[in-house]
Amino acid sequence: MSTKPIITKDEMLQHWLAHRGLTRKAIEKFPEKELFEFSIGGMRTFADLAKELLAIAVPGLKAIATNEAEPFNPGSSIQTKAALLQHWDEATPKITEYFNQIPEERFHEKFKLFGEYELTIINHILYFIDNEIHHRGQGYVYLRALQIEPPFFWDRY
């Protein structure tokens, strides 16, 4: 049996950070008003979706890294695009810091996140990334509906 990893811990982090860079570009594409007001079919605005991502990334990783159990708190007083982008950028070094604090050995441990969701740590982290891709894809439809060209999906490499 080979033990060569198909992806290292740091590569997984870089993969996520590259996705966060693309999500930042998607946020930037929205006009201020539509970022906070536009949606389709009763869904949340893209600002609200981005705030959910912020409420998961650092708090989720911090909970895992420090073995704390805090409830999920999606509330946020962010009300401008500049503030949203600032929070986005402030989260980046914290994501790196907490992610790096989680040893490889723990990735297959089960962890109950936000006092509710019990998955292995690798599955939590994949969920964080997948959820971001999912909601950003929704933001792309909002942009298209607003006649705005979204960033290229592959613009992460």
Add this chain to the structure above:
Amino acid sequence: MSTKPIITKDEMLQHWLAHRGLTRKAIEKFPEKELFEFSIGGMRTFADLAKELLAIAVPGLKAIATNEAEPFNPGSSIQTKAALLQHWDEATPKITEYFNQIPEERFHEKFKLFGEYELTIINHILYFIDNEIHHRGQGYVYLRALQIEPPFFWDRY
């Protein structure tokens, strides 16, 4: 240095197959007509997005596993929901077969896919999965716009 992998090759495959199960549920939620006709902002229909996913998954993995270089061919004559679901299901064992043929040692090799895109094999495979999540997220907006409840995003575990 620890060499314990944060995710094994088989776990990555299972992760993808679970996402494919969710995408299948999303396809099933569409009424026949809207699957092939509805879209927003000039985008492709969800059937066309799903056909793109089919044109990537097995052909992409087969190219990597067999070291062939074929051009990307998104054309498909699928014209009914039943046929789309059948192709979806027929792809599943082939994805498993070709994925399993790629040894761990190759995941960090660069590979030029469809004669065009040069990435490491792990990045190609992450791209396949991410692209599916991205387009399925767009399908969720179509469903919401059609007043149809999408499947739960977490309904993969």
